[in-house]
Amino acid sequence: xxxxxxxxxxxxxxxxxxxxxxxxxxxxxxxxxxxxxxxxxxxxxxxxxxxxxxxxxxxxxxxxxxxxxxxxxxxxxxxxxxxxxxxxxxxxxxxxxxxxxxxxxxxxxxxxxxxxxxxxxxxxxxxxxxxxxxxxxxxxxxxxxxxxxxxxxxxxxxxxxxxxxxxxxxxxxxxxxxxxxxxxxxxxxxxxxxxxxxxxxxxxxxxxxxxxxxxxxxxxxxxxxxxxxxxxxxxxxxxxxxxxxxxxxxxxxxxxxxxxxxxxxxxxxxxxxxxxxxxxxxxxxxxxxxxxxxxxxxxxxxxxxxxxxxxxxxxxxxxxxxxxxxxxxxxxxxxxxxxxxxxxxxxxxxxxxxxxxxxxxxxxxxxxxxxxxxxxxxxxxxxxxxxxxxxxxxxxxxxxxxxxxxxxxxxxxxxxxxxxxxxxxxxxxxxxxxxxxxxxxxxxxxxxxxxxxxxxxxxxxxxxxxxxxxxxxxxxxxxxxxxxxxxxxxxxxxxxxxxxxxxxxxxxxxxxxxxxxxxxxxxxxxxxxxxx
Numbered sequence: 042x043x044x045x046x047x048x049x050x051x052x053x054x055x056x057x058x059x060x061x062x063x064x065x066x067x068x069x070x071x072x073x074x075x076x077x078x079x080x081x082x083x084x085x086x087x088x089x090x091x092x093x094x095x096x097x098x099x100x101x102x103x104x105x106x107x108x109x110x111x112x113x114x115x116x117x118x119x120x121x122x123x124x125x126x127x128x129x130x131x132x133x134x135x136x137x138x139x140x141x142x143x144x145x146x147x148x149x150x151x152x153x154x155x156x157x158x159x160x161x162x163x164x165x166x167x168x169x170x171x172x173x174x175x176x177x178x179x180x181x182x183x184x185x186x187x188x189x190x191x192x193x194x195x196x197x198x199x200x201x202x203x204x205x206x207x208x209x210x211x212x213x214x215x216x217x218x219x220x221x222x223x224x225x226x227x228x229x230x231x232x233x234x235x236x237x238x239x240x241x242x243x244x245x246x247x248x249x250x251x252x253x254x255x256x257x258x259x260x261x262x263x264x265x266x267x268x269x270x271x272x273x274x275x276x277x278x279x280x281x282x283x284x285x286x287x288x289x290x291x292x293x294x295x296x297x298x299x300x301x302x303x304x305x306x307x308x309x310x311x312x313x314x315x316x317x318x319x320x321x322x323x324x325x326x327x328x329x330x331x332x333x334x335x336x337x338x339x340x341x342x343x344x345x346x347x348x349x350x351x352x353x354x355x356x357x358x359x360x361x362x363x364x365x366x367x368x369x370x371x372x373x374x375x376x377x378x379x380x381x382x383x384x385x386x387x388x389x390x391x392x393x394x395x396x397x398x399x400x401x402x403x404x405x406x407x408x409x410x411x412x413x414x415x416x417x418x419x420x421x422x423x424x425x426x427x428x429x430x431x432x433x434x435x436x437x438x439x440x441x442x443x444x445x446x447x448x449x450x451x452x453x454x455x456x457x458x459x460x461x462x463x464x465x466x467x468x469x470x471x472x473x474x475x476x477x478x479x480x481x482x483x484x485x486x487x488x489x490x491x492x493x494x495x496x497x498x499x500x501x502x503x504x505x506x507x508x509x510x511x512x513x514x515x516x517x518x519x520x521x522x523x524x525x526x527x528x529x530x531x532x533x534x535x536x537x538x539x540x541x542x543x544x545x546x547x548x549x550x551x552x553x554x555x556x557x558x559x560x561x562x563x564x565x566x567x568x569x570x571x572x573x
Contacts, residue, residue, distance in 0.1 A: 045080070045115055046116035047083060047118070048075075049100070049124065049125070050119070051087075051099075053089070064087055068085065071085075080116065080118075083113055092124070108142075111143070112143055114144060116144065116145055118147055118149055119149070122168055123170070125146055127174075128172055129168045151167050194214065195214070195265065198433070200260075200266075200441055215287045220249070224250070227241055231299045241257070264282060264448070267289050267290075267292060269285055273447050318486070319339075319348040319363070320337035321366065322502065326350055326504060327500075330356040337350045337351070348361070350504070368504070376512075383476075386472070401457055409454065415446045419439070419443045422439040423440075478522075499514055
């Protein structure tokens, strides 16, 4: 009985470019084979797709065709087994599936008699060889890319603000492009802290920067712009940041400042033009007559300039700024830290850090899983580009997005790994500040003074003549600091102090707790845990 066969002809884009594989050549060879062996051709399927999986358009069409036309043929013929597949595991599954449909796959240049058990050994070799070739090529590509990255060379398509070029040795490099000045503008505006990222994105877009909204965050996180290349971890090699060979668009200092702003470790608190070093209490004073906010201004007289705090609503409340500032420092001198409470606070933090170790390891494991997902998505995007499902620009955007995510997750892992020491350092600094509050306040600049006031004061200050009304401190600050000069606490009441503290120490996760305060006038900060 005359056999009937379908012809399957496959190449991939890179194979055509690198090896010159031709679909026409395969078709001619298969038709000559069928004519020589008296095999009837009932159809042919031409594929331009990768052989790493069977999720291919034409192969799926072939399977659908078989379901609709049962017993239409006996054979599926192709040139070699690597035309059928480059994946051993999936090949065996597909061979079994075709057998149930009455189809036997055969490579005319690597023929096998499936009725002979020993043929399965040769089948394994034929199938494994192309997969090994793919894996070796992938390893060589990764090794080459990592070597180039360690040498400081950007190995992919140029990110926004750069363009691809060649150096004097004809090696591929990137150099600042026509959008470089807009990238610099974006970083400078972010570092100011006046506008949020989305507002800056709209501003840059209006000026001609073509970047998606979701890409804006990734752009601000990318160290490529300050002349650095992030090399992700691979096998036993740790992640590293390498000095790049290309020209930087922004300085390292500006990049670090933006990262601090984005991470919340450092906010920029722009002072208005009317803010004065001589008026640090503006926004923290309250009129004793009408309870309105008190502002401040300067008056000229006797050949000099003198500063006063005064009510904004016509009350007769007006007093010298210098006197009010000095009296507040005296009030701070009367506030003494309770060392017993501070010791209890530090002990509570140390206990928490030990308890949170398991949570930290779990968080790191989750971050590593996200990194693997991002790498997998980049690989899938590359396949789609090679198979012409997406164009090069779409691939670049996808790749840039997930590479930036990898950088972000790597940083989070590093940050989480060192979190214990950072938290201890912050707690130590906060306690030291409270122990030496007058000195810190006098030495601080205007912004830092307002940060301190916003963090420790529970209410506005009321100045009456030459003294302040009772100063009320915030939450845990009121427990650590007790009024009264030379106050040392009751030495016989350690247990009650500890009991009192245990009810107010906030639980912390991976981020240290901050003492928050409502935003005061002139945009002053209320983040007590931020160093001045």
